[in-house]
Amino acid sequence: MKNGLLGGLSPENFLRDYWQKKPLLVRGALPGFQGLLTPNELIELACRDDAQSRLITQKNGKWQLRHGPFVSRCFSRLPKKRWTLLVQDVNHFLPAARELLLKFKFIPHSRLDDLMVSFAPSEGGVGPHFDSYDVFLLQGMGRRYWQISAKQDKRLVVDAPIKILQKFVPEQEWLLEPGDMLYLPPGYAHSGVAEDNCMTYSIGFRAPSYQELTTEFLVYLQDQATIEGMYRDPDITLQSHPAHISSAMLRQVGEVLDKIKWNCTDVERFIGTYLTEPKPHVFFTPPASPVTRKKFVSQVRKNGLQLDLKSRMLCRGRAIFLNGDEYSVKATVRRSLEKLADRFILRAAQDLDNEAFALCYQWYLCGYIEIPDQPAEGEHNLYSLLSSRCS
Numbered sequence: 001m002k003n004g005l006l007g008g009l010s011p012e013n014f015l016r017d018y019w020q021k022k023p024l025l026v027r028g029a030l031p032g033f034q035g036l037l038t039p040n041e042l043i044e045l046a047c048r049d050d051a052q053s054r055l056i057t058q059k060n061g062k063w064q065l066r067h068g069p070f071v072s073r074c075f076s077r078l079p080k081k082r083w084t085l086l087v088q089d090v091n092h093f094l095p096a097a098r099e100l101l102l103k104f105k106f107i108p109h110s111r112l113d114d115l116m117v118s119f120a121p122s123e124g125g126v127g128p129h130f131d132s133y134d135v136f137l138l139q140g141m142g143r144r145y146w147q148i149s150a151k152q153d154k155r156l157v158v159d160a161p162i163k164i165l166q167k168f169v170p171e172q173e174w175l176l177e178p179g180d181m182l183y184l185p186p187g188y189a190h191s192g193v194a195e196d197n198c199m200t201y202s203i204g205f206r207a208p209s210y211q212e213l214t215t216e217f218l219v220y221l222q223d224q225a226t227i228e229g230m231y232r233d234p235d236i237t238l239q240s241h242p243a244h245i246s247s248a249m250l251r252q253v254g255e256v257l258d259k260i261k262w263n264c265t266d267v268e269r270f271i272g273t274y275l276t277e278p279k280p281h282v283f284f285t286p287p288a289s290p291v292t293r294k295k296f297v298s299q300v301r302k303n304g305l306q307l308d309l310k311s312r313m314l315c316r317g318r319a320i321f322l323n324g325d326e327y328s329v330k331a332t333v334r335r336s337l338e339k340l341a342d343r344f345i346l347r348a349a350q351d352l353d354n355e356a357f358a359l360c361y362q363w364y365l366c367g368y369i370e371i372p373d374q375p376a377e378g379e380h381n382l383y384s385l386l387s388s389r390c391s
């Protein structure tokens, strides 16, 4: 099926020919897209202490980086040009942002990271750099001039507070207008400079390094591996050099370490809990006045349920992973919860049985899921959300 977002390419062809391989420019990926929030609304987000924000300024060729939360008056003191405000995880705050992420569901949720939104006045940018992420750079209001290059000298400007390439020789360049989009695979050098007041929506897909995966897996294993016994040496012999580590000691330790084993269930559990683990700054708020379990069941039957904007949910076989925990459920329950994980919202909650309701009620009390105010209906329509914001 062809996809407007991908410039007429089918998701299958995009995955085959572009994903992790080469950039793709799509003119009019979301025609009429002006963005999901105004610059002032982005500034409001940057002032919240539960949001991750950065302000990058450039003065006389020197870069400066400040981390939020900010106070709004700091923005009125900024120069007219050459600065950028970036806010991560905008999907944690704005339902329309999560709707936008769903447009990219042709990439598995396990790879999804967040929606970052930037605002820059004329000449604002974050300099030439490369990211370790796959990213779709969707232009909101204003225009941004993008330059990209496959070839790069990886050396960075010394003493700069952000990663800026010392040498950047652009190979391709485009002026992006509202609704245009540029996909970049990881490691592609790029630099985007605002032509006028400009907002860019970066839909980022994480790609952990092998080192990070290994370190995290070893952390996971440390909670799983229990090996009985203690180091023993009743047959120790006299050493002429007391400082030497004996071969017998090494042998015994080696034999113990050989007992550390893992199987594919461990890999599955590790990856599910690791990928759904909330980021360190993320906290869930339990409902202020929770409804009783009975009322919960009747309201969910009527309105369905939805994930909290900050929740991460993935599935594998009978296992459901939600916010860093694993839940093992029976097949019938899994089918409904799988829909919740896929679409972030479950409309037909009638299928849920007692066991599923018990689990969902537990999640509701933790603030992981919520009951929508309105009965859930039809496909959520990004354009209706956008036009309601634009009108």
Ligand code: SIN
Pocket: 084, 117, 118, 125, 126, 131, 135, 190, 192, 200, 201, 202
């Ligand atoms: C921006 O939105 O200004 C920066 C996005 C990027 O280069 O990754």
Ligand code: CO
Pocket: 129, 130, 131, 190
């Ligand atoms: Co970048």
